[in-house]
Amino acid sequence: MPISVVVVMRDTAVRPPVVVAIGGYGRSGSTLLQGLLAERLGGVALGEVKYLWSRGFARREKCSCGETAPDCPFWRPVLEALLEKTGLSSATEIERLRKSVERNRIFLRHEVLRLPSRSYARRRQRYADILGDLLILCGRHAGRDYLIDSSKDVAHLALLSGITRIRPKFIHLVRDSRAVAFSQKTPKKKAEVWWDTEYMAARGIWSSSGYWIYLNALMRRLDARGDYRVVRYEDLVAAPDATLTALVDWLRHGTHARVHDAALMHAISGNPGRFSTEALALRPDTRWHKAMSPFDRRAVTVMTAPWLHAYGYSLMGKQCAPSAAPSDERP
Numbered sequence: 001m002p003i004s005v006v007v008v009m010r011d012t013a014v015r016p017p018v019v020v021a022i023g024g025y026g027r028s029g030s031t032l033l034q035g036l037l038a039e040r041l042g043g044v045a046l047g048e049v050k051y052l053w054s055r056g057f058a059r060r061e062k063c064s065c066g067e068t069a070p071d072c073p074f075w076r077p078v079l080e081a082l083l084e085k086t087g088l089s090s091a092t093e094i095e096r097l098r099k100s101v102e103r104n105r106i107f108l109r110h111e112v113l114r115l116p117s118r119s120y121a122r123r124r125q126r127y128a129d130i131l132g133d134l135l136i137l138c139g140r141h142a143g144r145d146y147l148i149d150s151s152k153d154v155a156h157l158a159l160l161s162g163i164t165r166i167r168p169k170f171i172h173l174v175r176d177s178r179a180v181a182f183s184q185k186t187p188k189k190k191a192e193v194w195w196d197t198e199y200m201a202a203r204g205i206w207s208s209s210g211y212w213i214y215l216n217a218l219m220r221r222l223d224a225r226g227d228y229r230v231v232r233y234e235d236l237v238a239a240p241d242a243t244l245t246a247l248v249d250w251l252r253h254g255t256h257a258r259v260h261d262a263a264l265m266h267a268i269s270g271n272p273g274r275f276s277t278e279a280l281a282l283r284p285d286t287r288w289h290k291a292m293s294p295f296d297r298r299a300v301t302v303m304t305a306p307w308l309h310a311y312g313y314s315l316m317g318k319q320c321a322p323s324a325a326p327s328d329e330r331p
């Protein structure tokens, strides 16, 4: 093994990777934020780690580098090392375990309502150990200290909060409920599914409004579990430099993590925009202002009004002034 590789592996072995975990509801801009943070930190964009086993390895979907996950030069050796370390036989075996502990309804039942279950606690610990091993192997293989995980689900982020071998930092990404409902209703082709035509799951306005309230409320539970910040999509696209600078300062605070010049992009699952090789475009996506039907707009506004107000959005749906900085204030 070349000396430089040995040095990198020893160096990162003593420093826990900082796992920047983005949470919130889908279509809120997590893929964009992930890419921007990876660029600023010279970190690794991992994508939605919760889908690594099912979509990445079992379905052989494409990584953002263009290879399928089993053929990706980043993920293939990481999986091989993980299976060797854990004694597990396949990604499918890991996915079976993950599905038994890492779902929002299971998180609600056992960790919010606190219904006791010894077998759940055992399986949860087992999967958290595997997740910890995976993330440490990702950091070592890449020789990077910052890993960006855009899984979004609170059940996944809650698991990260209990892994002491990593340094999780949670970003709760919020976007105007009307923009999210408009996007959720719009079919979007999955670029990672190369063998067929498949679309991202679409939802009607009632369903997406309910999920917007539910998932943002669940995300607030992470506030008590460690480093946590709220970021609004609208602030990110209106004032990207100020928003990212404040975020990076916070992400670096209290760590000895190194920032590198170049990011590594090996994102699994997420918005098709992650396959773009162009510089990340920061055009605010405000299509809903003109294209959303008046009925849909009013319905989503009425359903989500108290929370829209709490997050600083105008109920009239006008563009809001950016907040000063990413906030840890409670809405």
Ligand SMILES: [Zn+2]
Pocket: 063, 064, 065, 066, 067, 072, 073, 074, 075, 265, 266, 267
């Ligand atoms: Zn890749």
